[in-house]
Amino acid sequence: MSDQAALRPGRGRRPAAAVRRAVLAAAGELLFEHGLGAVTFEKVAARAGASKMTLYKWWPSPGALALDGYFAAVEDTLAFPNTGEIERDLTSQLHAFVRLLTERPAGRVIAELVGAAQADPELAGAIASRHTRPRRALAVDRIGRAQRAGQVRAEVDPEVLVDQLWGACYHRLLLPDQPIDTAFADALVRNLLAGIRP
Amino acid sequence: MSDQAALRPGRGRRPAAAVRRAVLAAAGELLFEHGLGAVTFEKVAARAGASKMTLYKWWPSPGALALDGYFAAVEDTLAFPNTGEIERDLTSQLHAFVRLLTERPAGRVIAELVGAAQADPELAGAIASRHTRPRRALAVDRIGRAQRAGQVRAEVDPEVLVDQLWGACYHRLLLPDQPIDTAFADALVRNLLAGIRP
Numbered sequence: 592m593s594d595q596a597a598l599r600p601g602r603g604r605r606p607a608a609a610v611r612r613a614v615l616a617a618a619g620e621l622l623f624e625h626g627l628g629a630v631t632f633e634k635v636a637a638r639a640g641a642s643k644m645t646l647y648k649w650w651p652s653p654g655a656l657a658l659d660g661y662f663a664a665v666e667d668t669l670a671f672p673n674t675g676e677i678e679r680d681l682t683s684q685l686h687a688f689v690r691l692l693t694e695r696p697a698g699r700v701i702a703e704l705v706g707a708a709q710a711d712p713e714l715a716g717a718i719a720s721r722h723t724r725p726r727r728a729l730a731v732d733r734i735g736r737a738q739r740a741g742q743v744r745a746e747v748d749p750e751v752l753v754d755q756l757w758g759a760c761y762h763r764l765l766l767p768d769q770p771i772d773t774a775f776a777d778a779l780v781r782n783l784l785a786g787i788r789p
Numbered sequence: 790m791s792d793q794a795a796l797r798p799g800r801g802r803r804p805a806a807a808v809r810r811a812v813l814a815a816a817g818e819l820l821f822e823h824g825l826g827a828v829t830f831e832k833v834a835a836r837a838g839a840s841k842m843t844l845y846k847w848w849p850s851p852g853a854l855a856l857d858g859y860f861a862a863v864e865d866t867l868a869f870p871n872t873g874e875i876e877r878d879l880t881s882q883l884h885a886f887v888r889l890l891t892e893r894p895a896g897r898v899i900a901e902l903v904g905a906a907q908a909d910p911e912l913a914g915a916i917a918s919r920h921t922r923p924r925r926a927l928a929v930d931r932i933g934r935a936q937r938a939g940q941v942r943a944e945v946d947p948e949v950l951v952d953q954l955w956g957a958c959y960h961r962l963l964l965p966d967q968p969i970d971t972a973f974a975d976a977l978v979r980n981l982l983a984g985i986r987p
Contacts, residue, residue: 709904751976758960759952778949786984
């Protein structure tokens with residue numbers, strides 16, 4: 592495939608941002624439909640109608656491209672709401688997360704990415720910098736607002752809540768033994784908000 | 790190495806249970822000192838003073854042997870106390886778990902085992918049946934006692950607490966971004982027992 596692929600009939604070359612969006616969408620689709628091994632420069636370029644040369648220029652490896660495709664695909668699903676009521680916002684965000692983890696093969700793809708990262712420091716670094724840290728920051732920011740609104744005690748560390756909400760879901764994904772569902776998500780929020788003491 | 794290695798001078802053949810203990814201890818030591826790749830039938834047999842033939846009879850693969858060595862090594866460290874006070878017992882158990890996860894290379898070995906399991910259903914099954922499920926059962930049993938003693942609300946699902954305590958630690962191990970320490974363990978227990986609402 593040549594750079595001609597980046598041309599659309601009668602409309603000239605697509606802007607770089609549009610090509611990038613199309614490439615990321617194609618990478619995310621291939622990843623979720625067929626798994627990590629299906630994300631090759633060849634297949635992504637063909638599906639996105641982009642040139643392989645462009646992909647080589649923008650991504651160092653198919654793995655890096657797959658990761659960016661993954662993040663682009665889940666970005667909207669995992670937006671963090673702010674209705675002003677922390678219980679409602681945590682619950683609806685966790686419901687979206689639970690849906691993502693239980694979709695097939697999305698949940699397995701996430702588990703495989705995190706699994707592969709345990710023996711691949713470069714992949715681990717990419718996941719941390721492009722996914723874990725920004726998503727933590729969004730949750731911590733939302734919980735901080737709840738603290739200032741008097742809905743969460745000021746001395747609670749929001750970082751720890753991230754591990755007790757989303758981390759608890761990852762635990763069921765990576766060491767599967769109990770179901771991941773909305774009842775589980777609701778119990779996570781309830782246990783923390785109300786406390787478990789009688 | 791021949792079956793002579795199972796003989797000790799002047800005392801005849803060791804009982805099978807003693808050989809098994811020595812083999813598991815040797816496998817656990819090699820695993821924690823040098824990582825998963827160091828656990829070979831050859832090296833474990835040599836360190837345990839056992840015959841390679843015995844190891845072939847008892848374990849289907851070096852991976853299965855490494856896993857059993859791991860479980861034997863952490864069994865004592867991860868015993869579940871019951872002093873009658875749930876806050877104290879959860880805290881001391883989590884402190885032991887946090888110590889294990891932050892010891893090097895034990896923490897990395899656990900992360901690598903869980904990571905490898907994401908693409909290896911047999912390893913995942915072994916971890917679940919020999920480790921995750923029995924350890925969940927111990928925690929659920931201890932929390933159930935606390936419920937009957939009136940220290941935890943009866944309608945709380947103990948399984949969910951496992952994810953919000955030990956699962957939260959696994960989250961920091963597998964998606965590292967925040968420290969795993971005793972202050973973290975204390976916050977996990979405090980958030981759940983007291984609740985985070987003002």
